[in-house]
Amino acid sequence: QGADGGGSSTHLMEIYALQIQLYSRQKDNKKLREIFNKAMAVRGGIPHPRTLALIQELGGKMHMAAKEYEFAGKTFFQAFKSYDEAGDPSRLRCLKYLVMASMLHASTINPFDSQEARPYKDDPEIVAMTNLVQAFHSNEIHTFERILRKNQGRIMDDEFVREHVEDLLRTIRRQVLRRVIRPYTRISLQAIAKELNDIPVPDVESLLVGLILDGKLQGEIDQVAGVLLKRADRGQESSETALIPPDPEIMLCDAFDQMISTLEGLSNNIASTKLNDPHHMRGFGGLTA
Incomplete structure (x- = not known):
């Protein structure tokens, strides 16, 4: 197709645009991809910017349907630039899609x-997406969800x-989850759920399983204890071992164990001293061994 002359290339792009619309409505992604690739390979000719934007x-x-978020963005x-060149207000719609694709790709680059x-970025139709991407990049999940609730129409x-x-929600939750668990080798699922705006624990388990299967998390879930047991990355020590609400009874038992261990140590030292020096205890009220 690259050898087409100017007029025939322009006409060909018009035909491709019609085919792509048809396959898009039919959700025939295989044929859609085939025609899209052909259209992008056309050289020569000057198709109308609106035709190019539509394609x-x-x-x-x-690309979004195939979860190819980087290519989609x-x-x-x-498409946004082509619509903009044509003076078509559809540019704002494509700008929304660009922002959405960049977040799903977890890109660190702000489209704006x-x-x-x-x-x-301050257009009334776009400002909600502007705020949304800012909250996304800041891992502010509470703000992110609040913006979604307050801007249903936009x-x-x-x-x-x-x-x-x-x-989108799953993507930002995965981001925040990875940040929350990073310092710990053991963390309760309930604690994670609270950090993720009080989502149900089964949703936390689903997110963790996804990260484990994707190779982004080394660890396992203890469903009985309700905790994540995370293996520290090689060469990286964990600064904490747990984020689990302390159990008073366990703390008391630990204190008693520590006290008993200390007393046993003292007792053993005294017994050892008595065996080695029979006269050692005479200074205590005249007692002898």
Whole structure:
């Protein structure tokens, strides 16, 4: 397709755009990917920016469906720029999708740092996403969930965004969870749940299992005791061993054990002294061994 002349290339892109819309509606991602790749390989010609933007937007959604979040973000960014060039208000929609993809990719780069996106970060349609990505990068899960609740209209009215909200919540919870457990080798699931805005313990277990299966966490879950037993990373010592509410009875038993151990040590020292020096105890009230 790269050898097409200018006019034929432009016409070809129009045909590809129609095919991509059709396969997108049919959710035929295999054919959609095939045509999208062909469209991106076309050289020559000057398709209308809106046509190119449409192809890129649907390509971004295709990548999202395949959980290819990095590629999705890059494609949405190109769609945003194409819509912007065409003066099409759909640029704001693609900017939302770009922000969402960057969070799902767990990117440390704020999309609004780009020269093209920066002018729109305070737009009434976008400001909720601006605040959302700031909370995401700061691991402020309480703020993140509050923004979602307070901006139902701005965020949740878009069906495509709504489809990925649970994935967004799971992503930030995984981020916060990894930060919470980092210093510990043993931590209660209830303590983790509290840090994650009081989510149910089974949800904590699901997040932990996901991290373990992904190779991002070395450890195991003791469901009977309700704790995570984490193996410290090689070359990294754990600064704490537990984040479990102290049990008064256990603390008292530990204190008694320590006291008994100390007294036994003293008793053994005294007995040893008496055996080695029969006259040692005479100074205590005239007692002899």
